[in-house]
Amino acid sequence: MEKDAFPDVSAATADTLYQDIERNGFGILREAIPGWLLDQAAQEVRAELAATGAEYFCHLGQERLARTSLGLLGQSAAFHRLLAALQVRAGLPPGREERILPVLRVLSGAAGQRHSHRFHFDAYLVTALLPIIIPPGPEAARGTLVIYPNRRPVRRSLLANLAEKAAWQNPVAARALAAPWVQRRLGGREMPTERGHLYLFWGYRSLHANRPCPADVVRATALFHFADPHAASPLLRRLEARHHRQEGVAQPVLGRSWAAAEEGS
Ligand SMILES: [Fe+2]
Numbered sequence: 001m002e003k004d005a006f007p008d009v010s011a012a013t014a015d016t017l018y019q020d021i022e023r024n025g026f027g028i029l030r031e032a033i034p035g036w037l038l039d040q041a042a043q044e045v046r047a048e049l050a051a052t053g054a055e056y057f058c059h060l061g062q063e064r065l066a067r068t069s070l071g072l073l074g075q076s077a078a079f080h081r082l083l084a085a086l087q088v089r090a091g092l093p094p095g096r097e098e099r100i101l102p103v104l105r106v107l108s109g110a111a112g113q114r115h116s117h118r119f120h121f122d123a124y125l126v127t128a129l130l131p132i133i134i135p136p137g138p139e140a141a142r143g144t145l146v147i148y149p150n151r152r153p154v155r156r157s158l159l160a161n162l163a164e165k166a167a168w169q170n171p172v173a174a175r176a177l178a179a180p181w182v183q184r185r186l187g188g189r190e191m192p193t194e195r196g197h198l199y200l201f202w203g204y205r206s207l208h209a210n211r212p213c214p215a216d217v218v219r220a221t222a223l224f225h226f227a228d229p230h231a232a233s234p235l236l237r238r239l240e241a242r243h244h245r246q247e248g249v250a251q252p253v254l255g256r257s258w259a260a261a262e263e264g265s
Contacts, residue, residue, distance in 0.1 A: 025149025117211070
């Protein structure tokens with residue numbers, strides 16, 4: 001059997017990560033990802049940028065990333081165990097067939113400016129951010145993630161969740177949330193992005209977005225989403241069924257696929 005690319009994390013470390021996320025807004029699993037896997041992921045990104053000439057791309061889902069190094073992490077049993085341990089510590093019952101949703105997000109050129117400051121709440125409770133390619137230079141010019149941690153609880157109702165997202169995920173709110181004085185006032189924080197570390201936070205509960213990147217750099221991050229609090233919602237099922245009929249696609253309309261539309265991690 002192939003060796004798991006993710007380290008086995010002890011219950012004590014999961015406890016510490018949980019406490020850090022609750023208290024500080026995010027937890028850091030240091031030296032979590034082997035160098036060869038990060039090198040391989042960075043090579044895949046650069047090869048795709050060269051082949052397509054695209055400035056921006058976002059690949060979503062285990063199927064889409066299956067043959068990549070990030071797909072390998074998305075299938076990791078040890079990674080799944082850690083995310084499930086955090087979910088349970090947060091008081092959310094484990095889902096029956098909960099899977100990790102990997103996303104690869106790459107910004108370069110003018111797109112690095114356009115796809116910034118899009119503050120949002122994720123559809124999933126746990127978000128893990130893995131830096132793949134981070135531009136050199138000061139933190140302010142690296143597309144750093146800005147996070148307003150733990151701004152809301154997990155909502156019981158999907159409708160309440162959607163209403164709250166609509167209230168915050170718009171250009172007017174984004175402009176305010178991007179302002180340094182608002183960040184100081186409301187406890188906005190910058191999340192450092194060091195290669196090799198994995199950054200964990202409550203994506204569902206935290207407003208977050210990345211700062212702009214200069215046009216001459218590439219920034220690539222992998223995101224791993226886990227635990228949809230509204231997965232069992234009858235309304236969600238109905239919306240998905242309608243979406244499938246209309247679009248004839250296999251992706252659910254909300255929850256799993258929404259993370260793609262929500263940019264900025
Ligand atoms: Fe996000």
